[in-house]
Amino acid sequence: MLPASAEAASNSDYKAIKARHSDQAQSDLIEPLTNLSKLDPKIVIKVADLASSGNFSTAPESFVLMATSGWITAGGCTYRQAVDNPHLSSGTTSVHGWWETSATSGCPAYSNVDTFLQAFFCNMWGCSYVTIASDSRDVLAGGGSGRRGNARNSCLNSSLISYRGAVDVDLINQNDPGGLTYSPEVGVNCYPA
Amino acid sequence: MCIVDESVSSTRVASFAVSEFLEVNNSDLILLRDGLGWTVEAVNGPLDLNLAQITSNVKNVLLPDEDDKSDDRSPWNFLSRLSRDRGIDVSASQLARLPYKLYFSDDVLQLCG
Numbered sequence: 075m076l077p078a079s080a081e082a083a084s085n086s087d088y089k090a091i092k093a094r095h096s097d098q099a100q101s102d103l104i105e106p107l108t109n110l111s112k113l114d115p116k117i118v119i120k121v122a123d124l125a126s127s128g129n130f131s132t133a134p135e136s137f138v139l140m141a142t143s144g145w146i147t148a149g150g151c152t153y154r155q156a157v158d159n160p161h162l163s164s165g166t167t168s169v170h171g172w173w174e175t176s177a178t179s180g181c182p183a184y185s186n187v188d189t190f191l192q193a194f195f196c197n198m199w200g201c202s203y204v205t206i207a208s209d210s211r212d213v214l215a216g217g218g219s220g221r222r223g224n225a226r227n228s229c230l231n232s233s234l235i236s237y238r239g240a241v242d243v244d245l246i247n248q249n250d251p252g253g254l255t256y257s258p259e260v261g262v263n264c265y266p267a
Numbered sequence: 268m269c270i271v272d273e274s275v276s277s278t279r280v281a282s283f284a285v286s287e288f289l290e291v292n293n294s295d296l297i298l299l300r301d302g303l304g305w306t307v308e309a310v311n312g313p314l315d316l317n318l319a320q321i322t323s324n325v326k327n328v329l330l331p332d333e334d335d336k337s338d339d340r341s342p343w344n345f346l347s348r349l350s351r352d353r354g355i356d357v358s359a360s361q362l363a364r365l366p367y368k369l370y371f372s373d374d375v376l377q378l379c380g
């Protein structure tokens with residue numbers, strides 16, 4: 075719950091923004107009062123749809139709480155899911171996801187790796203990580219070139235923004251947990267375009 | 268240099284922080300890059316990490332992305348540029364002739380049993 079003064083300011087600003095955009099067609103634009111923390115991390119929100127409702131920024135040090143997936147058996151395959159820290163690459167912020175196993179049997183050859191890039195975004199409701207890019211592909215275990223997914227988003231400028239990555243690995247033709255593994259948050263000099 | 272990020276790690280999750288330095292005059296370390304690293308979670312068993320896997324992942328996070336289209340596609344070009352940004356004039360070919368060493372913190376080595 076926002077403090078009363080902040081809530082009053084938010085409503086006032088919200089009306090002003092609504093008035094400014096009243097001639098726009100209703101679309102996928104994210105309303106300024108959308109509670110970002112309730113957005114599904116597996117749903118990509120276009121940066122353009124966020125632009126009018128707030129700003130990307132750096133997160134306070136105490137903001138991030140690591141979330142991990144549940145402990146659920148997955149047939150005979152014992153595996154790990156992994157994600158690297160978001161980093162600059164060719165004018166983009168890039169993050170990779172992959173899977174690893176020490177098992178000599180019980181695992182499929184390929185697994186589907188869903189990789190997500192999240193940026194810290196604030197609107198009048200508050201601040202949260204929102205998913206701005208994703209990737210899904212079937213890869214062999216191990217990571218490295220050709221064995222990992224890659225989600226990336228271009229930079230508008232070099233402002234310092236907080237990012238984190240997330241990964242969900244689905245064993246092909248086997249039941250497995252659906253939880254995400256998150257990277258720590260990192261600062262990258264890349265304001266999302 | 269690879270260390271365990273204690274703020275994230277648990278019995279099921281391990282997060283590794285990787286920094287890259289240029290050693291000059293046989294002792295001084297110039298920080299070229301930090302903020303790199305990766306996080307791994309054991310989904311349905313023990314973490315069961317070994318040094319070979321960790322070494323492989325260190326190399327993966329240090330190397331440029333495979334679809335990097337800039338001159339930084341060559342790691343030596345990239346490191347040369349980072350060095351020049353820090354006042355060390357060294358070419359990519361000079362760097363390529365130098366030894367490249369990986370150092371692991373005690374925490375990392377303990378994690379591998």
